[in-house]
Amino acid sequence: MTxxxxxxxxxxxxxxxxxxxxxxxxxxxxxxxxxxxxxxxWKEFGDKRVVDSPITELGFAGLGVGAAMAGLRPVVxxxxxxxxxxxxxxxxxxAAKMYYMSGGQFNIPIVFRGPNGSAYQVSSQHSQAxxxxxxxxxxxxxxxxxxxxxxxxxxxxxxxDDNPVIFLEQETMYGMKGEVPDDEDFTIPLGVADIKRxxxxxxxxxxxxxxxxxxxxxxxxxxxxxxxxxxxDPRTIKPLDIETIVNSVKKTNRLVIAEESHAFASVGAEIxxxxxxxxxxxxxxPVKRISTAEAPMPYARNLEVxxxxxxxKIVAAVREVxxx
Amino acid sequence: MPKTAAGRKTETKSAKLSANGNNxxxxxxxxxxxSAVTDVYDVEQAQAEYVKRRKSQLTAIKKLDKDLLGExxxxxxxxxxxxxxxxxxxxxxxxxxxxxxxxxxxxxAVGSMMALKEGDYVLTSYRDHVQAMIAGITPEAVMxxxxxxxxxxxxxxxxxxxxxxxxxxxxxxxxxxxxxxGVGTGMAYAQKYKGTDNVTLCFFGEAAVNQGLFHxxxxxxxxxxxxxxxxxxxxxxxxxxxxxRAMSIANIAKKAEGYGMAGEFxxxxxxxxxxxATLRAIERARKDGSPTLLEVRAYRYMGHSMSDPGKxxxxxxxxxxxxxxxxxxxxxxxxxxKVFTDQDFEDFNAKAAAAVEAAVKFADESPFPDExxxxxxxxxx
Numbered sequence: 001m002t003x004x005x006x007x008x009x010x011x012x013x014x015x016x017x018x019x020x021x022x023x024x025x026x027x028x029x030x031x032x033x034x035x036x037x038x039x040x041x042w043k044e045f046g047d048k049r050v051v052d053s054p055i056t057e058l059g060f061a062g063l064g065v066g067a068a069m070a071g072l073r074p075v076v077x078x079x080x081x082x083x084x085x086x087x088x089x090x091x092x093x094x095a096a097k098m099y100y101m102s103g104g105q106f107n108i109p110i111v112f113r114g115p116n117g118s119a120y121q122v123s124s125q126h127s128q129a130x131x132x133x134x135x136x137x138x139x140x141x142x143x144x145x146x147x148x149x150x151x152x153x154x155x156x157x158x159x160x161d162d163n164p165v166i167f168l169e170q171e172t173m174y175g176m177k178g179e180v181p182d183d184e185d186f187t188i189p190l191g192v193a194d195i196k197r198x199x200x201x202x203x204x205x206x207x208x209x210x211x212x213x214x215x216x217x218x219x220x221x222x223x224x225x226x227x228x229x230x231x232x233d234p235r236t237i238k239p240l241d242i243e244t245i246v247n248s249v250k251k252t253n254r255l256v257i258a259e260e261s262h263a264f265a266s267v268g269a270e271i272x273x274x275x276x277x278x279x280x281x282x283x284x285x286p287v288k289r290i291s292t293a294e295a296p297m298p299y300a301r302n303l304e305v306x307x308x309x310x311x312x313k314i315v316a317a318v319r320e321v322x323x324x
Numbered sequence: 325m326p327k328t329a330a331g332r333k334t335e336t337k338s339a340k341l342s343a344n345g346n347n348x349x350x351x352x353x354x355x356x357x358x359s360a361v362t363d364v365y366d367v368e369q370a371q372a373e374y375v376k377r378r379k380s381q382l383t384a385i386k387k388l389d390k391d392l393l394g395e396x397x398x399x400x401x402x403x404x405x406x407x408x409x410x411x412x413x414x415x416x417x418x419x420x421x422x423x424x425x426x427x428x429x430x431x432x433a434v435g436s437m438m439a440l441k442e443g444d445y446v447l448t449s450y451r452d453h454v455q456a457m458i459a460g461i462t463p464e465a466v467m468x469x470x471x472x473x474x475x476x477x478x479x480x481x482x483x484x485x486x487x488x489x490x491x492x493x494x495x496x497x498x499x500x501x502x503x504x505x506g507v508g509t510g511m512a513y514a515q516k517y518k519g520t521d522n523v524t525l526c527f528f529g530e531a532a533v534n535q536g537l538f539h540x541x542x543x544x545x546x547x548x549x550x551x552x553x554x555x556x557x558x559x560x561x562x563x564x565x566x567x568x569r570a571m572s573i574a575n576i577a578k579k580a581e582g583y584g585m586a587g588e589f590x591x592x593x594x595x596x597x598x599x600x601a602t603l604r605a606i607e608r609a610r611k612d613g614s615p616t617l618l619e620v621r622a623y624r625y626m627g628h629s630m631s632d633p634g635k636x637x638x639x640x641x642x643x644x645x646x647x648x649x650x651x652x653x654x655x656x657x658x659x660x661x662k663v664f665t666d667q668d669f670e671d672f673n674a675k676a677a678a679a680v681e682a683a684v685k686f687a688d689e690s691p692f693p694d695e696x697x698x699x700x701x702x703x704x705x
Contacts, residue, residue: 022517048517054547059540062506063513069495070445070514089537093500094507100701102488102496103478107704138702162704 004174006148007037007113010155011075013184015045018073021159024051024060025077025114034079035115035174061087061112065094068110068164075159078114081130081168087112095164096139111158113167116144117209117260118297120172121304127297129209129261134166135238135270141190142166142237146211148178150235153188161190170208170260193241195248199230202254202322205245205271207234210258210290210309217314225324237267245271246278253284254321258314263291285321290314367644370591370621374653381596385661393663394672396438396595400430400651402676403454406463407626409680410453410470414630418687419470422499423484424451428625431650432557433458435598436525436618439606443520445511447495447504448527450485451557455527459494461487463683473690480693481701495524501562502528502535505554509541512552516613523551523609525602530619531562533576542617546583549613553605556617557592559624564636577619585617592622593650596657622650 001009014021027034029042029052042050053060057078064074078084084091091112099107117129135142141163145151151169158165180186196211197218206214211233218229232248234241249255255275257268272287293307318324385393407425414423426433429451437446437458448455456466461477469476470484477487486497495511498504508526515522532538533556545552556576560567567574580587586608590601598620605616623645627634658664 054540054543056540056544058537059506059509059544062503062537062541063510063544066495066507066510066512067514067517068510069507070511072514072517074510089500089503090506094498094503098496099704101478101482101486102490103476103481104701104704105478105488105490106495109704141703 001148001177001180002174003145003148003151003169003176003178004035004037006152006178006180007155007169008039008041009180010152010159011038012041012044014156014159015041015049017184020071021073021075022049022051023075023077024053024064026053026055026079028052028077033077035171037169037174038077057083057086058090061090062094064110065090065098065108068095068108069098069106073109073159075111075113078112080126080171081114081116082126082128084112084114084130091134091140091164091166092137096137099163100139107162108164109162111155111165111167113155113158114169115171115174116168117170118172118292118304118308121299121301123299124296129259129292131166131168131207131237132261132266135267140164140166140238142168143190143235144168144208144237145235146173146196146206146208146233148176149180150188150194152180153186154190154235157187157190160187165190168208173209173212176212188235190236191239191241192236193232193234193244195230195244196233197229197231199228199252201227201252202229202256202318203245203248203252204229204231204256204258204314204318205234205268206231206258207237207267209260210314213309213311213314214258216311217318220311220315221318225319227318227322227324229318240271240274242271242274242278246275249275249279250282253282255283255287256290256314256317256321257287258290258309258317260292260309262294263289264294266291285323288317288321290317367648370593371648374591374594374648377597378657381594381657382661384596384600385657385663390663392438393658396434397651397654397658397664398672398676399434399438399458400595400654401672402457402463402679403430403433404651405673405676405680406453406457406466406683409684411626411630413684419484420472421483422450423470423630424628425626425630426451426454428645428650429557429559429592429622430454431595431598431654432555432592432620432622433527435595436555436602439599439602440523440525443493443522445493445495445515445522445524446527447498447508447511447524449501449504449529449532450497450499451529452485452487452497456487456489456494456497459489460492461489461494463679464686467683467687468690471687471690472692473687474693474697475686475690479697481697502532502537504528505532505535505541506537508554509545509550509552512545512550512615513548516549516551521610523553523606525553525555527555527557529562530556530558530560530567530576531565531570532556533579534562534571542580542583542585542615545615546585550615551609551613552615553602553609554615554617556619558619558621561624561628561636563628564632564634566636575619577617580617585615587617587619590618590620592620593648593653595650595654
């Protein structure tokens, strides 16, 4: 099953399971979703449960927050997370803070979801990875699946969660296939990392876009140098399962962080800091980060490739921390 | 909300005269620029219209239950005295942060909220103390919240701008200008989704009308027949900037036409007019979800917040609007309709004053929140 279909299955199962769940966003209904994540759901569930919104991000995000305060469980789709910046006031000032500033009276069970990060040559305003931005605000959970099974299990947990969840998919990964449990009670708890590949000599922490790259890099390193690389996928950025990451570093003594966002004040910077706090004495080399270049995303394909993380860049980083 | 550089100590009860002494003493203040906007809220005109509808209003008053009329008046007086006390204790340093007072606008909250039924929702901006009390949050809990005490309405976590009560259907207290317009639209959306005939009253100031979310929300509300009643409390000033200097047209109710929505101008000094307009909007909303935009014109007697020195308007202007004080107008009508006497008014005042004193005493004597509360209520379990 593809990640796209796994997300679709999660949405469908939760729509069936709880009548308070509804989906709202641009072209999610009649058009079947810009990236077809909501394919077939409007036909099956109708206008009430799957709602085409005007192109009005702040408006429908606000509508979602209010509906969640009043007991519904909205799933708000942003056609891409780049457009969520228009809705940031509702996500950050309203959804994230409502439970706290109401003294625990109004929780906001809402999922904001859609593709995050780069696609192919969609240029500066459509290529941003925003996880660090949203992870900086208390009150929001931030989730980034990298496999079809994770996509399904995490989305179901996100919809059932009583808090606002930022659910970041990756456009270029929608077609990636993987085994997905058919069980409609299959969920993956938020805040639990997954070791995507076991290894002994170096840890790569990767998420979303960089997980397949890290796995390929690990294979290459193994084949070329006989060095065994462990790939840890936190899956949830907030709350962060730092324990799994730290345990891996204590085992391998070396850490590379691969991320699609820019490096400055990134999630990788946070992980690096937490590893220093918890495993400083275990590190045999400085932590190395691979991130997107500190420039707006260019259009030209060669420049875009140069800007983004890649298997080659991750291999080079692993070689550097392993002194290969 | 931004605090002005002048700081909180410079609050004036009556606005200062401008530096050059060239204050307009005419009854109609001149707009501050050459735009086409004029002061359409003319006090004399409003009063003339008020006199015209007086007879029908007296009839309407006589039809209402005496207890309800008494409660309406009491809530207006309580709101007035409570807010005056807030200004007093704010100057004593008992209240921190921002503090936006409702004095002069009491008829809007009372007239509209007391037309609601069980299951209806209310939310408003940061100017929320009086709405919170009308919703049923006690003056003690509101004052203790202002004091940042553990016994406050939200345990000292929200303060002046963030009163909430899920139990009473009061959905806040929101600090971003216009942010609550989207939230209120969603609350009403949920009421319709669940198949109820309940409505949401969404209050905001006239300056919020210039925010994009106002337009985004009204479009969706009319498109999808969301039973939200948008109550624009036009108090003439967005912080320290007059409407004339910030909005290209003066008649906000007319903006409803742009969305095919029902819109109505209401005299916000006349509590019965507010009640009747709200009831018309409620009827539309309960019937098929149709939303309404009410532009309720009032006048903010105090500064935007306690830190506003009020240099942008004249004492004469304030006095002019105070001639049509909403409490005095309502009392005159109640007296003429022979519902209440001067003695009754004194009793209401005494009762409200005692409630305010009790609230202050309660707030003063309450403990601050335990420091362990810092990290509670970040996430729901």
